[in-house]
Amino acid sequence: MKKVAVKLGIDSEDLASCVACGLCLPHCPTYRVTQEESASPRGRIALMRQAETTGLIDQEFVEFMDACVQCRGCETACPAGVPFGSMMETTREALAEQTRYQPLWRRWGYRILGCPKILTLGSKVLAVLQKLNLLPSKLALPKIPLLQGRLVPSGRDVWLFTGCVMDAWMRDTHRAVQRVIEAAGAGVRFPDKQAACCGALHVHAGLGHEARRLAERTMEAFPGQAPILVDSAGCGAQLKEYGRLLDSAAAHEFSQRVLDVHEWLVNHLDALPPAHADAPRIAIQDPCHLRHVQQSHDPVRVVLARYVEPVILDDEGLCCGAGGAYSMLHADTAAAVRERKIGSIERAQVQEVVSANPGCLLHLRAGGVTVRHPLEIVDDLMRKDT
Amino acid sequence: MVPVSPDKPLLDELRSIIGDRARAGDFELGLYGKDGSVLEGRPSIVCLPVSTEEVQQIVGACRRHERPFIARGSGTGLAGGAVPVGDPVVIATAKMNKIIEVDLDNRVAWVEPGVLNLDLTTQLKPLGFHFAPDPSSQQVCSIGGNVATNSGGPHCLAYGVTSSHVAAIEVVLPDGTVTLLGDLTPEPAGYDLRGLFIGSEGTMGIATKIAVRLTQNPPEVRTLLLDFSDVRDGAAAVSAIIAEGLIPAALEMMDHRAIEVVEAFVNAGYPTEADAVLLVELDGLAGGVASGVEIVRRVADAHRVGNVRVAADDAERALLWKGRKNAFGAVARIKPDYYLHDTVVPRGKLVEVLEKVYRIADEYDLIAINVFHAGDGNLHPILAYDAREPGVLERVHAAGKAIITASIEAGGVLSGEHGIGLEKRDYMGMLFSEHDMTTQDLVREAFDPDGFANPLKVLPSGSRCSDSFGQHVPEGAWV
Numbered sequence: 001m002k003k004v005a006v007k008l009g010i011d012s013e014d015l016a017s018c019v020a021c022g023l024c025l026p027h028c029p030t031y032r033v034t035q036e037e038s039a040s041p042r043g044r045i046a047l048m049r050q051a052e053t054t055g056l057i058d059q060e061f062v063e064f065m066d067a068c069v070q071c072r073g074c075e076t077a078c079p080a081g082v083p084f085g086s087m088m089e090t091t092r093e094a095l096a097e098q099t100r101y102q103p104l105w106r107r108w109g110y111r112i113l114g115c116p117k118i119l120t121l122g123s124k125v126l127a128v129l130q131k132l133n134l135l136p137s138k139l140a141l142p143k144i145p146l147l148q149g150r151l152v153p154s155g156r157d158v159w160l161f162t163g164c165v166m167d168a169w170m171r172d173t174h175r176a177v178q179r180v181i182e183a184a185g186a187g188v189r190f191p192d193k194q195a196a197c198c199g200a201l202h203v204h205a206g207l208g209h210e211a212r213r214l215a216e217r218t219m220e221a222f223p224g225q226a227p228i229l230v231d232s233a234g235c236g237a238q239l240k241e242y243g244r245l246l247d248s249a250a251a252h253e254f255s256q257r258v259l260d261v262h263e264w265l266v267n268h269l270d271a272l273p274p275a276h277a278d279a280p281r282i283a284i285q286d287p288c289h290l291r292h293v294q295q296s297h298d299p300v301r302v303v304l305a306r307y308v309e310p311v312i313l314d315d316e317g318l319c320c321g322a323g324g325a326y327s328m329l330h331a332d333t334a335a336a337v338r339e340r341k342i343g344s345i346e347r348a349q350v351q352e353v354v355s356a357n358p359g360c361l362l363h364l365r366a367g368g369v370t371v372r373h374p375l376e377i378v379d380d381l382m383r384k385d386t
Numbered sequence: 387m388v389p390v391s392p393d394k395p396l397l398d399e400l401r402s403i404i405g406d407r408a409r410a411g412d413f414e415l416g417l418y419g420k421d422g423s424v425l426e427g428r429p430s431i432v433c434l435p436v437s438t439e440e441v442q443q444i445v446g447a448c449r450r451h452e453r454p455f456i457a458r459g460s461g462t463g464l465a466g467g468a469v470p471v472g473d474p475v476v477i478a479t480a481k482m483n484k485i486i487e488v489d490l491d492n493r494v495a496w497v498e499p500g501v502l503n504l505d506l507t508t509q510l511k512p513l514g515f516h517f518a519p520d521p522s523s524q525q526v527c528s529i530g531g532n533v534a535t536n537s538g539g540p541h542c543l544a545y546g547v548t549s550s551h552v553a554a555i556e557v558v559l560p561d562g563t564v565t566l567l568g569d570l571t572p573e574p575a576g577y578d579l580r581g582l583f584i585g586s587e588g589t590m591g592i593a594t595k596i597a598v599r600l601t602q603n604p605p606e607v608r609t610l611l612l613d614f615s616d617v618r619d620g621a622a623a624v625s626a627i628i629a630e631g632l633i634p635a636a637l638e639m640m641d642h643r644a645i646e647v648v649e650a651f652v653n654a655g656y657p658t659e660a661d662a663v664l665l666v667e668l669d670g671l672a673g674g675v676a677s678g679v680e681i682v683r684r685v686a687d688a689h690r691v692g693n694v695r696v697a698a699d700d701a702e703r704a705l706l707w708k709g710r711k712n713a714f715g716a717v718a719r720i721k722p723d724y725y726l727h728d729t730v731v732p733r734g735k736l737v738e739v740l741e742k743v744y745r746i747a748d749e750y751d752l753i754a755i756n757v758f759h760a761g762d763g764n765l766h767p768i769l770a771y772d773a774r775e776p777g778v779l780e781r782v783h784a785a786g787k788a789i790i791t792a793s794i795e796a797g798g799v800l801s802g803e804h805g806i807g808l809e810k811r812d813y814m815g816m817l818f819s820e821h822d823m824t825t826q827d828l829v830r831e832a833f834d835p836d837g838f839a840n841p842l843k844v845l846p847s848g849s850r851c852s853d854s855f856g857q858h859v860p861e862g863a864w865v
């Protein structure tokens with residue numbers, strides 16, 4: 001296979017820190033469905049080492065790197081503390097900059113995420129096509145709303161981050177979240193279009209330059225000191241990493257203000273209406289970017305426990321296969337990973353499932369799972385009681 | 387010598403058997419060159435079969451092309467057993483991962499070799515059973531690998547190692563025939579070839595199906611964490627507990643440095659000031675467990691124990707074990723590389739040998755960390771180092787040899803559970819006479835007269851006929 005010269009530029013201490021014990025393998029979704037070393041964290045790190053020592057890569061290498069979901073389940077599992085996520089991001093950025101890893105059409109696709117007008121327009125077109133049954137069903141797109149109405153601010157206590165695809169396709173979820181925050185006693189304000197996209201997908205794709213541009217822009221959209229609440233685990237994880245991404249005092253300060261909405265709610269639970277008598281059994285699917293990256297999946301359980309009987313899945317937080325754009329770019333692997341998750345959900349024998357990340361919601365729904373955002377359920381149940 | 391590049395005819399033949407599951411990509415081959423040890427080699431081709439028939443045909447093709455082959459499970463072995471030397475074809479069993487049948491009448495489960503140890507136990511849980519051998523690598527090591535290395539684990543103190551938990555094994559022999567070793571009867575007739583195969587580290591063929599015995603989950607379990615301000619007190623308490631006639635389900639020890647790295651990973655409240663801790667587990671009927679706990683407390687008090695923590699529930703128990711089971715990997719928090727020994731010494735000599743280990747490490751300017759199966763005297767002295775430091779490997783080897791010598795002088799043996807593989811092969815002469823080793827060679831030759839199966843492993847000369855595959859650990863095999 002043809003080799004080309006590349007310098008990944010991964011910190012050599014980080015590369016050396018993997019002792020190849022393999023303890024991360026069962027926690028890696030792509031290893032779980034392939035049982036192949038090249039699709040495992042240990043294998044991917046060894047590949048990075050090979051590339052760094054020889055200074056050469058080939059198409060095989062690129063494919064192996066591209067097949068990682070970037071769920072970072074391996075980081076949580078790794079006793080040696082190997083910072084896999086940042087190593088993979090460095091690798092992807094080097095590939096994007098030094099090779100033709102991200103072709104032009106993909107770059108444009110990512111670009112649109114940061115342009116709310118085009119995104120809304122595109123979504124409307126999709127919605128119309130969908131209504132007319134003109135979209136191939138294998139695209140497995142969720143039901144896209146044609147008209148969404150504006151989000152109406154109710155005060156200045158907290159910000160609610162709205163995002164790109166989530167705002168275009170799932171604004172009703174934001175509304176439910178807003179109602180819960182208001183019930184907890186805070187007024188909610190929304191950023192302007194500046195904060196259209198957090199840049200998480202761009203980082204994952206290796207488009208670091210674009211990600212940094214979006215980060216700068218997003219930060220400007222949240223003046224003041226009010227906490228910035230996020231109802232999408234993927235976006236929250238990214239906003240919390242601005243400090244590391246931009247490495248400026250302002251970015252670090254900004255990241256300090258970011259909270260997953262459940263993290264904020266646990267301290268305001270008493271203000272919420274009391275629980276209903278019979279609590280439904282609800283399974284919690286921990287989004288990877290909440291559990292493995294933000295390491296903050298507990299608050300979801302605490303908040304939910306006030307209204308439902310939360311059921312913990314038995315797969316120790318294994319990824320569902322969504323991974324941002326992954327479920328579209330690697331549909332087969334993503335579906336195979338989802339099968340494992342569905343198995344775990346079936347064993348839990350619950351009425352419904354929740355997931356605090358739009359990507360997981362869409363991906364699981366496309367697999368036939370009844371799943372909502374945790375706060376959509378809380379919103380329902382608390383209103384039932386009042 | 388066999389040619390170094392993968393020869394195309396063999397690859398073509400393998401592709402005709404398993405299609406694109408025969409791999410020869412440059413980058414991918416590099417991923418099957420290592421296990422959990424520090425050794426590294428390189429396969430010529432990697433095969434990922436899914437059935438016994440495929441394994442059989444792959445072995446057949448290797449024979450026709452006079453190419454050795456080597457079985458690989460999850461690649462967590464710590465003795466270099468799965469490290470390819472002599473340009474072999476790697477036959478990785480990871481895709482053979484089905485639990486074929488759970489037979490509660492006979493209390494066995496038939497599994498494929500690539501089933502992960504903990505996956506089996508997790509699946510058995512609703513039925514009230516488990517697979518007793520629980521190496522610390524349990525979550526990832528394969529049952530085939532457990533059989534091939536006769537693995538132990540913390541709970542093997544009371545329950546016995548893998549060999550006690552395997553009833554029968556389907557094997558593809560090095561000549562390509564398939565046979566069943568052992569059966570489900572309690573006392574099979576004839577030589578115990580099943581027992582011989584267990585621990586043979588892939589040198590007698592490839593296990594393709596295994597009937598493992600199922601152990602009932604105990605009704606009551608208690609886990610205690612005892613801390614000591616002097617590692618010698620801890621070690622003496624180990625012998626004293628066993629001397630009381632008590633066999634705990636598990637009896638593990640960690641020294642100060644091990645506690646520190648483990649706590650940094652799990653946050654389980656391990657006492658980071660202690661010089662050593664003992665993790666003791668008792669299981670069985672409630673009454674027996676309660677009196678066992680009293681005995682452990684009494685003995686520990688007599689050995690100046692600090693705090694005695696009893697895990698309150700399953701979650702706390704699991705967290706404490708998570709710490710213990712991740713200890714080796716966590717060592718990387720001190721230094722990026724480690725070299726791990728696996729000697730066994732008589733329990734009464736634990737204190738003496740431990741002190742020697744620390745002294746040896748000091749002498750060679752290395753860091754020694756001890757975390758081990760204290761109950762059966764199975765030491766795991768870890769020498770932590772940074773391979774990028776010039777000259778450090780020579781010191782690591784010299785220190786390793788000194789530790790082995792000290793253990794053997796104390797009446798111990800070379801390996802408790804990790805096997806001999808490539809790494810400890812050249813130390814066999816310290817334990818066995820020339821005559822002993824020739825006899826072992828003859829046994830191996832009965833299975834593999836031409837030396838095709840995992841050549842150059844376990845015995846110093848390799849199988850006597852396999853010289854053509856190259857005699858020594860290749861230059862540069864150390865990373």
Ligand SMILES: Cc1cc2nc3c(=O)[nH]c(=O)nc-3n(C[C@H](O)[C@H](O)[C@H](O)COP(=O)(O)OP(=O)(O)OC[C@H]3O[C@@H](n4cnc5c(N)ncnc54)[C@H](O)[C@@H]3O)c2cc1C
Nearest residue numbers: 459460461462463467521522528530531534538588593803
């Ligand atoms: C963190 C860590 C902790 C560990 N703790 C323990 C412990 O507590 N106790 C313990 O005993 N070991 C322990 N080990 C060592 C290792 O996990 C065991 O030896 C395990 O059984 C190896 O299984 P594997 O599937 O990884 O085998 P591999 O490493 O892939 O192979 C090991 C050997 O078995 C052979 N083999 C593999 N599959 C087959 C097959 N189907 N047929 C024939 N031969 C085969 C290989 O050729 C090789 O010689 C630990 C390792 C690590 C990394």
Ligand code: SF4
Nearest residue numbers: 018019021022024078
């Ligand atoms: S990434 Fe961590 S857990 Fe995985 S093999 Fe490396 S050291 Fe072990």
Ligand code: SF4
Nearest residue numbers: 028068069071072074
């Ligand atoms: S990030 Fe996820 S998919 Fe990628 S190697 Fe780690 S566990 Fe596997």
